[in-house]
Amino acid sequence: MSVSEPMSPIVVRGLRKEYRSKDSSASGTVVAVDGLDLDVAAGEVYALLGHNGAGKTTAIEILEGHRMRTSGEVKVLGVDPGDGGRDLRDRIGVVLQTSGVEPELSVAEVLEIARRSYRSPRSTSEVIDVIGLNDKADQRVGSLSGGQARRVALGLGIIGRPELLFLDEPTTGFDPVARRSFWDLISRLAAEGTTVLLTTHYLDEAEHLADRVGVMADGRLIAEGTPADLIRSFGGSTVRFSLPESEAVTWSEVLQGEIAAQVSGTVTVTASGRVEISSSSPTSDLSVVTAWAVSRRVELPDLEVVRSSLEDVFIRLGQDR
Ligand SMILES: Nc1ncnc2c1ncn2[C@@H]1O[C@H](COP(=O)(O)OP(=O)(O)O)[C@@H](O)[C@H]1O
Numbered sequence: 001m002s003v004s005e006p007m008s009p010i011v012v013r014g015l016r017k018e019y020r021s022k023d024s025s026a027s028g029t030v031v032a033v034d035g036l037d038l039d040v041a042a043g044e045v046y047a048l049l050g051h052n053g054a055g056k057t058t059a060i061e062i063l064e065g066h067r068m069r070t071s072g073e074v075k076v077l078g079v080d081p082g083d084g085g086r087d088l089r090d091r092i093g094v095v096l097q098t099s100g101v102e103p104e105l106s107v108a109e110v111l112e113i114a115r116r117s118y119r120s121p122r123s124t125s126e127v128i129d130v131i132g133l134n135d136k137a138d139q140r141v142g143s144l145s146g147g148q149a150r151r152v153a154l155g156l157g158i159i160g161r162p163e164l165l166f167l168d169e170p171t172t173g174f175d176p177v178a179r180r181s182f183w184d185l186i187s188r189l190a191a192e193g194t195t196v197l198l199t200t201h202y203l204d205e206a207e208h209l210a211d212r213v214g215v216m217a218d219g220r221l222i223a224e225g226t227p228a229d230l231i232r233s234f235g236g237s238t239v240r241f242s243l244p245e246s247e248a249v250t251w252s253e254v255l256q257g258e259i260a261a262q263v264s265g266t267v268t269v270t271a272s273g274r275v276e277i278s279s280s281s282p283t284s285d286l287s288v289v290t291a292w293a294v295s296r297r298v299e300l301p302d303l304e305v306v307r308s309s310l311e312d313v314f315i316r317l318g319q320d321r
């Protein structure tokens with residue numbers, strides 16, 4: 001990397017973390033992160049996706065400076081978080097998967113105490129406003145609902161006006177309305193230039209928020225790209241329609257021949273007479289189907305193109321392992 005090139009806020013090379021196994025019958029170590037490479041650019045929102053135990057929390061806590069790594073290189077805002085100290089802490093915001101906040105203090109008090117340890121913090125009232133807890137400002141943290149407590153944790157994460165924000169499963173326990181307003185908040189922070197690394201196992205959350213997604217399994221990335229990239233390369237689309245019942249059998253034979261020869265995807269006819277073309281070029285495959293139907297004066301009333309979601313991609317990647 002040349003000197004003039006701006007350093008990405010997060011650069012990870014060959015990160016490895018072994019835990020000593022609690023199970024004495026096992027080999028003695030659990031490899032939680034196994035050769036992770038990761039780059040997150042300034043201003044980017046990056047979502048680490050993966051099943052429980054994939055290594056997301058371990059990786060993010062190493063980046064936050066909360067865990068020691070076994071080996072590999074890590075730079076966060078240009079410094080090694082293992083010995084980042086106060087300077088780094090001042091520039092990052094952290095929302096842990098589980099955060100222990102003093103339950104006897106009020107929302108406003110907890111935030112006020114936290115803001116004192118930063119050099120140019122947001123005001124407590126601004127943060128309370130942003131996290132939508134205006135009517136709870138004087139309530140004890142211990143008496144809040146799970147979703148409200150997560151908002152306080154988020155408030156603690158952003159009060160220092162971080163350049164880089166880490167969020168570990170930020171919306172677990174939120175109701176759908178709270179999740180939406182949380183997404184709006186993250187989008188606003190991102191629009192202001194905050195770089196965000198979040199973990200989630202909600203695919204709609206990753207699809208909604210992230211510029212890029214990395215799918216983690218067994219401690220390493222098994223796929224990475226924009227949500228649209230991942231859907232395109234692993235998901236594809238399905239063109240489907242039903243055959244009119246009366247002539248279903250003969251038509252399915254015709255279809256297998258004529259359409260299968262011309263479309264990009266694989267044609268299958270289900271037992272109920274539904275034709276499905278799993279397609280990487282749905283637009284041109286659709287035109288093959290419509291040209292065929294028009295030439296035979298056949299109406300296909302339930303003809304549709306179904307685009308894959310990130311969910312489909314995730315399930316497929318999980319199965320392939
Ligand atoms: N403190 C720990 N001691 C031993 N094993 C751990 C510890 N923390 C996590 N692990 C193990 O490391 C693996 C990855 O866990 P984690 O990083 O929490 O994954 P995720 O956040 O993706 O669910 C799991 O197998 C987990 O059991």
Ligand SMILES: [Mg+2]
Pocket residue numbers: 056057058097168
């Ligand atoms: Mg986790």
